[in-house]
Amino acid sequence: MDLIIQIVVIVVHIAVVLGVVLTHVAYLTYAERKILSDMQDRLGPMEVGPHGLLQPLADGLKLFFKEDIIPAGANKIIFSAAPILVLVPALIGFAVVPFGRDSFFIGSIEFTPYITDINIGLLYVLAFSSIGAYGILLGGWASNSKYALLGGLRSAAQVISYELPLGLALVGPVLLSGSLSMKTMTEAQGGGFWHWYVITQPVAFVIYMICAIAETNRLPFDMPEAESELVAGFFTEYSGMRFSFFFLAEYANMILVSCVAVVAFLGGWQAPLAALDFIPPIFWFLAKVYFLLFFYIWLRATVPRLRFDQLMAFGWKIMLPLALVNVLLTSIVKYFLN
Amino acid sequence: MAMGRSLFKTVFFSEILQGLRLTMKHLIKGKSITELYPHQKPDLPDGWRGAIVHLRYDDGTEKCVGCALCEAACPSHCITVISAERPDLPQKRIAETYILDMTKCVFCGFCVQACPVTALASSKEYELATTDKRKLVMTKDTMLTLGDKYFPIREKRPEYSDEKINLYEKLKAKNYPYAKKGEA
Numbered sequence: 001m002d003l004i005i006q007i008v009v010i011v012v013h014i015a016v017v018l019g020v021v022l023t024h025v026a027y028l029t030y031a032e033r034k035i036l037s038d039m040q041d042r043l044g045p046m047e048v049g050p051h052g053l054l055q056p057l058a059d060g061l062k063l064f065f066k067e068d069i070i071p072a073g074a075n076k077i078i079f080s081a082a083p084i085l086v087l088v089p090a091l092i093g094f095a096v097v098p099f100g101r102d103s104f105f106i107g108s109i110e111f112t113p114y115i116t117d118i119n120i121g122l123l124y125v126l127a128f129s130s131i132g133a134y135g136i137l138l139g140g141w142a143s144n145s146k147y148a149l150l151g152g153l154r155s156a157a158q159v160i161s162y163e164l165p166l167g168l169a170l171v172g173p174v175l176l177s178g179s180l181s182m183k184t185m186t187e188a189q190g191g192g193f194w195h196w197y198v199i200t201q202p203v204a205f206v207i208y209m210i211c212a213i214a215e216t217n218r219l220p221f222d223m224p225e226a227e228s229e230l231v232a233g234f235f236t237e238y239s240g241m242r243f244s245f246f247f248l249a250e251y252a253n254m255i256l257v258s259c260v261a262v263v264a265f266l267g268g269w270q271a272p273l274a275a276l277d278f279i280p281p282i283f284w285f286l287a288k289v290y291f292l293l294f295f296y297i298w299l300r301a302t303v304p305r306l307r308f309d310q311l312m313a314f315g316w317k318i319m320l321p322l323a324l325v326n327v328l329l330t331s332i333v334k335y336f337l338n
Numbered sequence: 339m340a341m342g343r344s345l346f347k348t349v350f351f352s353e354i355l356q357g358l359r360l361t362m363k364h365l366i367k368g369k370s371i372t373e374l375y376p377h378q379k380p381d382l383p384d385g386w387r388g389a390i391v392h393l394r395y396d397d398g399t400e401k402c403v404g405c406a407l408c409e410a411a412c413p414s415h416c417i418t419v420i421s422a423e424r425p426d427l428p429q430k431r432i433a434e435t436y437i438l439d440m441t442k443c444v445f446c447g448f449c450v451q452a453c454p455v456t457a458l459a460s461s462k463e464y465e466l467a468t469t470d471k472r473k474l475v476m477t478k479d480t481m482l483t484l485g486d487k488y489f490p491i492r493e494k495r496p497e498y499s500d501e502k503i504n505l506y507e508k509l510k511a512k513n514y515p516y517a518k519k520g521e522a
Contacts, residue, residue: 039361041368298365302357 005109013115017094025251026056032297039301063247066240073144074237082139083238083245089128089135090252096121097259098183100269100282113269113282114183121182122174125260126167129215132249133159136217139246140234151233154308158214158221161315166211168323172204172330173197173264182260186268193272198265203326205265207319209295212257214315216250218296220303221311258292266292382462387445389463390438391485392478393456395495400482401457404433408449408458416442417449427506433478440466440474461488 030045030052037044045052070079100113118124133155140152174180176197177188189195198205214221222233230236235246262268266288269281306314347353373380382388393401404421422434450458461484468474476484498506 035365038368038370039365041364041371043370043372043374046374298358298361299354301361303354 009109009111010115013111014095017099017115018091021091021094021252021255022248024255025248026060028251028255028293029059029247030056031293032300035294035297036301039298060244063240063244068240068242069237071144071237075142075144078138078142079237080242082135082142083242083249085135085138086132086249087135087245087252089132090249090256093125093128093256094259096124096182097256097263098186098268099285100280102281117181117183119179119181122170122180122185122260122264125182125256126163126170129253129256130159130163132253133163135249136234139238143234143237145237147230147232147236148234151230151236154230155217155234158217158311158315161312162211162214162221162319165207165315165319165323166215168320168327169204169208169211170260170264171327172201175327175330175334176200182263182268186263186270189267190270192274193267196265196267196270201265201326201330203322204330205261207323207326208261208265209292211319212261213296213299214311216253216257218250218254219300220305222305254293254296255289258289258296261292262288382464385460386462386464387447387460389440389461389466389476389484390443390445390447390449390481391459391461391463391488392436392481393459393485393489394482394492396492397495399495400432400478401455401493402433402436402478403455403457404431404436405454406433407452407454411448411452413446413448414442414444416440427510429506429509436478436481438476438481440476441471456493459485459489461485463488 033055034044034052045055048054048058070076095115096118098114098117103110103112105111136155136159137152140148140150140155143149173185177185179185179188189197193199213219235243238246262285267284269285271277271279271281271284395401404419406419406421409415409417409419416439418435418437418439419433420435421431424430424432445460447460450460463484466474
């Protein structure tokens with residue numbers, strides 16, 4: 001009986017997190033379109049519902065009912081597996097993100113504000129986000145189209161050059177908190193915003209943000225799907241549900257990297273001042289995530305796409321050395337402070 | 339010194355920050371330039387050259403005298419005028435048939451300029467899309483209806499002097515000068 005209750009609790013956890021994340025993904029597309037259009041002096045979606053509020057729903061329905069096309073020359077198995085290989089790692093990372101502080105109880109059953117707290121949480125997120133790159137690469141290759149292949153190749157090159165500084169940037173907070181668990185990391189940053197690692201690790205934070213944008217293939221690093229060069233990059237040949245998987249994965253990844261940035265650098269659910277502790281922690285977490293997501297969109301509206309060689313040079317010649325130096329300095333300072 | 343400043347600018351992303359400030363300004367203050375077109379019709383400027391229409395005098399009679407100068411002025415040859423004498427007033431002419439083919443019209447407005455009696459005008463009718471191409475071949479009646487819609491204020495009809503009317507009546511009584519084929 002206990003086992004059944006445990007399983008039910010786990011399933012409820014997963015269902016709630018997945019539901020919340022997918023709703024956020026849907027409305028992130030709406031928010032992106034609206035904010036972008038406002039920044040470009042346009043109106044954006046206005047037709048479906050008041051101020052276009054039902055637009056994500058209409059888009060989802062449209063994609064759901066579209067014909068599923070597999071190109072004649074495509075490798076069928078890999079072609080159908082690729083979108084799943086992209087979407088699953090993007091969603092699975094949310095398992096370790098602590099959204100709030102307090103568990104709540106129904107009877108004696110505990111509902112934690114995270115699905116699980118494993119002691120290698122951050123490593124787990126990084127590992128799965130790299131698997132997502134395989135999906136992009138395989139999808140690009142299996143499409144048997146030159147644009148898709150080029151998009152996939154670019155993506156592989158980009159992920160290799162930005163994964164390293166991304167991981168190294170996260171080493172800073174890990175060194176400071178002494179843990180890879182995202183829960184412990186958040187707790188280590190309590191007691192006011194000057195304890196957040198963004199204050200002690202500003203370089204790592206900037207490196208992480210830049211690399212995170214490159215990891216999620218967002219502008220100005222959207223080389224793998226550069227519309228004006230590669231039609232749509234690695235998902236040129238995809239349509240209908242398979243396309244929507246890629247789409248969902250991109251936005252889910254955006255939310256995931258924002259969540260990781262919030263946990264590692266912005267104190268997770270911690271309030272900026274001890275006096276503001278009466279506001280529920282979940283509010284602070286969401287506020288920080290929303291701010292980072294807004295920042296992504298803001299940056300997209302501002303910065304043009306980089307040239308590919310610039311992108312690679314920036315990754316290897318600036319980000320990687322900087323991240324290494326940051327790790328070295330942090331270790332030395334931490335060692336002598338102890 | 340200059341190098342130091344440029345290094346400072348690079349390290350703190352000063353140019354990207356400038357760009358971010360600009361986009362933020364547009365987000366907060368920027369007014370949308372685009373409109374919700376089918377729901378919100380644009381405010382057309384005066385002098386808009388839309389569909390060509392026929393006008394009437396204040397007593398409801400049409401202005402056109404069937405001179406076919408518009409036909410001559412039309413660069414795309416979309417106007418066809420067949421004129422005839424008015425049965426009630428001999429020597430006065432009207433357009434018996436007036437066809438303006440909108441599928442050919444280039445909306446140059448030369449016909450409006452060519453008209454000696456200002457019977458033609460450019461209206462603000464611009465939503466000309468239709469599922470039936472034949473609706474775009476406009477006859478005098480459709481053009482008059484459109485003219486009534488866009489130009490409700492009509493010009494006063496010039497008075498004919500009694501002398502002129504007497505002359506017309508006389509000519510009418512004599513059945514003259516109806517030009518008949520083969521007669522001088």
